[in-house]
Amino acid sequence: xxxxxxxxxxxxxxxxLKMAIRYGADAVYIGGQQFGLRSRAGNFSYEEMQEGxxxxxxxxxxxxxxxxxxxxxxxxxxxxxxxxTLRDIGIDAVIVSDxxxxxxxxxxxxxxxxxxxxxxxxxxYETLRFWKEEGLERIVLAREVSMEEIREMKRxxxxxxxxxxxxxxxxxxxxxxxxxxxxxxxxxxRGGCAQSxxxxxxxxxxxxxxxxxxxxxxxxxxxxxxxxxxxxxxxPDLVEAGVDSLKxxxxxxxxxxxxxxCNVYRQVIDAYCDNPDTFVFDPAWExxxxxxxxxxxxxxFYYGIPTEKEQLFGxxxxxxxxxxxxxxxxxxxxxxxxTLEQRNHFRCGEEVEFFGPGFTRFTQRIEDMWDVEGNRIxxxxxxxxxVRIVVDHPVDVDFIMRKxxxxxxxxxxxxx
Amino acid sequence: MMIQTIATAQSIxxxxxxxxxxxDRLVVGEAxxxxxxxxxxxxxxxxxxxxLAHHYGKEVTVAVNNLMHNDQIAxxxxxxxxxxxxxxxxxxxxxxxxxxxxxxANIPYWxxxxxxxxxxxxxxxxxxxxxxxxxxxxxxxxxxxxQIQRQLGLPIEVHVYGPTCIHHSKRxxxxxxxxxxxxxxxxxxxxxxxxxxxxxxxxxPIYEDANGTHVFSEDLTLMAxxxxxxxxxxxxxxxxxxxxxxxxxxxxxxxxxxxxHLLNAKxxxxxxxxxxxxxxxEPFRLGTGLLLRxxxxxx
Numbered sequence: 001x002x003x004x005x006x007x008x009x010x011x012x013x014x015x016x017l018k019m020a021i022r023y024g025a026d027a028v029y030i031g032g033q034q035f036g037l038r039s040r041a042g043n044f045s046y047e048e049m050q051e052g053x054x055x056x057x058x059x060x061x062x063x064x065x066x067x068x069x070x071x072x073x074x075x076x077x078x079x080x081x082x083x084x085t086l087r088d089i090g091i092d093a094v095i096v097s098d099x100x101x102x103x104x105x106x107x108x109x110x111x112x113x114x115x116x117x118x119x120x121x122x123x124x125y126e127t128l129r130f131w132k133e134e135g136l137e138r139i140v141l142a143r144e145v146s147m148e149e150i151r152e153m154k155r156x157x158x159x160x161x162x163x164x165x166x167x168x169x170x171x172x173x174x175x176x177x178x179x180x181x182x183x184x185x186x187x188x189x190r191g192g193c194a195q196s197x198x199x200x201x202x203x204x205x206x207x208x209x210x211x212x213x214x215x216x217x218x219x220x221x222x223x224x225x226x227x228x229x230x231x232x233x234x235x236p237d238l239v240e241a242g243v244d245s246l247k248x249x250x251x252x253x254x255x256x257x258x259x260x261x262c263n264v265y266r267q268v269i270d271a272y273c274d275n276p277d278t279f280v281f282d283p284a285w286e287x288x289x290x291x292x293x294x295x296x297x298x299x300x301f302y303y304g305i306p307t308e309k310e311q312l313f314g315x316x317x318x319x320x321x322x323x324x325x326x327x328x329x330x331x332x333x334x335x336x337x338x339t340l341e342q343r344n345h346f347r348c349g350e351e352v353e354f355f356g357p358g359f360t361r362f363t364q365r366i367e368d369m370w371d372v373e374g375n376r377i378x379x380x381x382x383x384x385x386x387v388r389i390v391v392d393h394p395v396d397v398d399f400i401m402r403k404x405x406x407x408x409x410x411x412x413x414x415x416x
Numbered sequence: 417m418m419i420q421t422i423a424t425a426q427s428i429x430x431x432x433x434x435x436x437x438x439x440d441r442l443v444v445g446e447a448x449x450x451x452x453x454x455x456x457x458x459x460x461x462x463x464x465x466x467x468l469a470h471h472y473g474k475e476v477t478v479a480v481n482n483l484m485h486n487d488q489i490a491x492x493x494x495x496x497x498x499x500x501x502x503x504x505x506x507x508x509x510x511x512x513x514x515x516x517x518x519x520x521a522n523i524p525y526w527x528x529x530x531x532x533x534x535x536x537x538x539x540x541x542x543x544x545x546x547x548x549x550x551x552x553x554x555x556x557x558x559x560x561x562x563q564i565q566r567q568l569g570l571p572i573e574v575h576v577y578g579p580t581c582i583h584h585s586k587r588x589x590x591x592x593x594x595x596x597x598x599x600x601x602x603x604x605x606x607x608x609x610x611x612x613x614x615x616x617x618x619x620x621p622i623y624e625d626a627n628g629t630h631v632f633s634e635d636l637t638l639m640a641x642x643x644x645x646x647x648x649x650x651x652x653x654x655x656x657x658x659x660x661x662x663x664x665x666x667x668x669x670x671x672x673x674x675x676x677h678l679l680n681a682k683x684x685x686x687x688x689x690x691x692x693x694x695x696x697x698e699p700f701r702l703g704t705g706l707l708l709r710x711x712x713x714x715x
Contacts, residue, residue, distance in 0.1 A: 072534045072556070072711065073563045100537035120532075124489040126513025142483070144586040152486045173483055176584040178531050181555045181706060182633055183612055185714050189531065192715045197583070202611035203593070209609060209619060209699050222593055222610050224585065224629075301586065308592035 002273040005238065006245040008064070008162065009262050014044070016258050017052045017063070022398050023259040023357050024266025027062035028052075029095060031251060034082055035067035035075075037119070037191045046085060053090045062092035066251075067105075068117035070098045070175065070189035083109035093137065097175065106135050113137040115162065119175040119189070123149075125156035132159040140247065143169055143229070147302045150241045160244040165231040166261055166289075167249025169300060171197050171224045171311070198225040198312070225312040230297035232289050233281055235268045237302075255343075256324035259400050260292035260355070267359045288361070291322045291402070321405040325352055326380070326387075328399040338391045338399075340380070346403055347379040354391065356399035364391055364401075419646065419675050422477070422573065422654045423668050426455040430657075431465045433665045438672025439655075441475040443508070447626045448488055449495055450479030450508075451530075452581060454658070459495075463502040475505040480518065481528040481551075482627060483584075484511045496521035508551055515545065524548045526573065530581065531555060536567035543570055549652065554580040554633065557711050558641060562648045571652040574645055576638045577667060577692075578656030579621055580705075583631035590624040607659070619700060621659060632658060636705045639674065639692050640685050646678050663695050670695065 009025035011017035020028050030052065031043040044052065049063070056063045065086055069075065083105045086094060094112060096102050097119035105114050115138040116122055116131050123142045131139055138160035141150065150161065170177060178188055179196035186192030200221035204211060229249070231238060238246060246269070248261050264285045272279045289297070296317065298310040326340035338354075346352060348366050355361035370388045371377050380387045423439040425431040431442050444465055445453035457465070457478075466476045478499055482488065492514060499507065500521050509515050510529030518525045527533065527542040528551035539550040549571040552564065565572055590603025602624075609619040610631065621632040638645065645653070655671060657664035670691055677683040696702050706714060 070532050070534050071538070073536065073560055076535065076537060098532070098535075098538060099541040100535050103537070103541050121483050122512075124484045124486050124511070124513045126489045126516055127484070127511060128513070130512040130516050144483075145485070149486050171587060171589070172583050172585045175532055176483075176530060178553075178555050178582045179631065181714060182582050185706075185709070187555070187714050189534070190715075199613050201613065202616065204609040204611065204619065206607035206609075220593075220597055224583070224589055306587050306592075308596040311587075311589075311592055311596070313593075313596045 002239050002276050004269060004273045005243050006062075006162075007262065007265050007269060008245050008247045009258055010167075010248060010251040010253065011052070011258070012251045012253070014048050014052055016255050018055055019255050019398065020258045020262050021056055021059050021061045023262035025061060025262045027064060027092070027245070028056065029064040029066050029247075029251070032065050032067065032082065032086070035069045035071075035079060035101065037066065037068050037189070037193075046089060049086070049091065050089050057090070063090075064093045064095055064115065065091050066095045066117070067101060068095055068097040068119045069101070069191065070119070071100055072190070075190070076100055076104065079104045080108035083112055087112035095140065102134070102136070115140055115160075118142055118164065121173045121175055125153045128153055128157045128159050128161075132157060138162055138245065140164075142173060144173060144301045146304075147234075147237055147241055150243060154242040161242070162245035162247055163238065163243050164229060164249055164300075165235075165238065165246040166229055166265070167253075168228050168295070169226045169249070171226040198223065220314050223311070223313060226306070227296040227298050227310050227312060228293065229300045230289060230293075231299060231302065232264060232268060232286055234299060234302065235265070236272050236276065236279060239269070239272055239276075254324055255327075256322065256400060256402055257292045260288060263355065263357065263359055264288050284359075288355075288359075290319065293319050294321070295319070322353075322402045323405050324400060325403040326401040328354075328356075328395045328397055328401070329386070330397065331391075331395050331399075333394065336390050336392075336394075337388050338395050340387050340389065340401060342380045342383060342385045342387060344403070345379065345381050346401075350403060352401050352403045354393070354395055354399050354401050356396055360399075362393045364389075364393075419651045419653060419678075420571075421668065421671060421675065422652065423664075424454070424578075424655070424657050425465065426657065428461065428465055428468065430665065432468060434668050435469060435472045435474050437665050437669035438675070439474065439668050441477055441505070442469055443477045443479055443654075445479030447482075449482050449484070449492060449514075451481050451584070451627060452623070452625075452630055452658070453479050459498050459502075462499065462504065466502050466504055470503065477506045477508060477526065478504050479528075480507040480509045480514055480525075481530070482511065482514075484514050489513050489517070492517050493521065496523060499523060506548065515542070515547075519546055526551055530584070534560075536564045539564070539568060539570070539572065543568070549573065551654070554582075554636065555706050555714075557709050557714075558638070558644065558707050560711055561650055561707075565649050572650070573652045573654045574638065574650045575636060576642070576645070576653040576655060576671065577636070578660065579632035579635050579658050580656065581630050582620075582633045584628060586628040588624050589629035590622060617699075617701070633705055635696065635700050635702050636707065637692060637702050638704070638707060639671070639688050641707075642671075642674055642678060642688075643683055643685070659700065660695075660697060663697055667692065667695050
């Protein structure tokens with residue numbers, strides 16, 4: 001047996017929060033309506049937070065709030081009230097990077113645990129010691145830290161360490177990129193990042209400076225676009241290094257992503273921690289992870305400095321994409337009938353997949369379908385409509401039905 | 417309060433020329449502990465430039481502003497103790513672990529966490545922990561710089577000339593790009609530039625070294641706004657000679673002259689802008705970045 005690290009999942013809204021926990025997350029992180037870095041992610045009102053906290057705590061899970069904005073003059077107004085409110089409604093911790101925000105939180109909302117955001121790029125044990133002595137409970141490491149460096153940190157300082165294990169990554173040190181500020185007037189450190197790193201740039205050597213442009217230069221444009229992180233195959237290393245919390249990126253990602261990724265990591269963590277000596281990696285876990293992948297996957301800086309293979313250039317391999325087709329809202333065992341809430345178009349004759357918490361999954365061909373009045377229908381075309389189908393294997397409430405999307409090349413963000 | 421002009425220095429010879437051109441404080445360093453220090457100053461060279469600067473009654477600041485990993489932080493105390501012994505006047509630092517060690521070594525430090533230094537309250541946090549000043553984010557507007565300086569009892573450094581770093585990756589992005597192209601060569605320590613997709617005449621320096629890859633802004637200047645800085649207690653002026661080459665000494669001299677004209681109330685903005693434009697190396701554009709924007713424009 002090993003001590004189980006926490007599985008920490010993103011929750012862009014209340015539904016994602018519940019699904020993340022249903023699918024195995026020990027904790028979720030969310031954004032409030034102020035002080036976050038994801039202005040476009042669904043952010044929680046205090047009322048929604050309370051509902052989320054009630055659900056999480058009933059399932060022995062925790063809720064953290066990301067308040068990792070790097071504040072400018074005036075931005076910090078109201079932060080004290082914000083933090084005390086979070087503390088008083090039962091938020092388990094806040095994730096902060098700006099020392100001004102940390103100071104406000106520690107002085108005005110004592111009792112609310114503070115985690116240092118990855119945005120502050122903690123990369124050494126003295127930095128961990130500094131923040132521990134200031135009163136922080138946990139440090140989210142910079143993504144540039146290697147596995148060996150984590151082990152070394154644990155030898156020097158006794159403070160909780162959280163690391164990213166899955167999802168999209170900044171190619172820069174987080175917080176140390178303002179391409180978006182300078183090129184798109186959008187502040188990367190206040191939630192406005194335009195993902196300028198993923199644009200295509202002209203490239204010039206010193207003696208080509210006066211060369212007019214890229215046109216007619218028949219070569220690959222320069223880009224700084226990282227593939228995504230996945231440590232699914234390396235959970236044993238993270239557990240042995242003593243990492244306390246394994247974080248999944250993606251507050252803007254879909255329910256399908258959150259459920260799939262949590263489901264897999266839950267399996268891997270439990271399988272290893274329960275029986276570390278006999279643990280064998282099940283390829284089905286990785287196969288499942290790919291169904292929620294949008295880009296190629298790699299291990300970031302854990303085992304070395306990423307090469308060009310861990311960047312996206314030119315022609316990219318198309319990764320089969322899966323869509324969230326429906327959520328199971330009821331199941332009748334006698335008639336083997338699942339009641340579904342539609343999320344994406346599907347029709348009779350299609351092959352779909354069902355999966356549920358605990359890594360239950362099976363393929364299903366949709367033979368017959370009925371609407372709520374019991375009329376036979378061919379397609380479920382209306383958002384959120386309720387339909388019934390017969391399934392070959394038992395399902396349960398909150399099982400997800402996914403379907404494969406038509407192959408599409410990965411979208412490259414365009415300059416806005 | 418006196419206006420202090422700070423210049424980056426790349427060699428002993430350039431350092432002396434910069435002092436003679438009017439620089440009050442020189443910034444030097446190397447890649448293990450400092451960021452983007454072209455000179456790659458060894459400890460012996462730092463000792464020599466410190467003695468030289470002190471001979472002229474000027475100061476030396478050593479950049480210790482890298483994001484330190486474990487191995488760097490492990491060897492940092494020895495480096496600091498050497499700097500202390502040779503009488504370096506101050507260091508810049510933004511890594512909280514490095515700051516702890518700098519305070520133990522009893523060396524004055526300027527808080528410099530690059531893009532993250534954006535408010536008076538944040539600087540006060542470090543002032544309470546013995547910072548003597550702050551290098552603020554170059555993404556701040558002049559309106560914000562004034563608001564920040566007004567609230568502080570210590571100086572903030574205003575970037576009045578040169579490019580500034582707008583992207584730091586630990587990855588070797590130029591070498592990776594060359595590998596992708598099948599060009600079997602390292603991109604390290606050489607001059608390259610990138611242009612923005614919708615602005616083909618833009619040229620952003622990109623530089624790879626032991627700390628990864630750095631993308632710089634275009635050249636920023638506040639020459640025209642020096643009187644406004646002067647009136648608003650923004651008296652610490654930084655000039656970065658990243659690619660100004662031989663011209664950099666002349667540019668520092670021009671800013672020194674501008675300073676004395678300001679003090680004697682005979683600053684001629686148009687004339688000074690014209691002379692700076694003449695010294696500006698081709699084909700780099702001279703602009704004001706986000707400095708003259710309204711803070712509300714930046715979302």
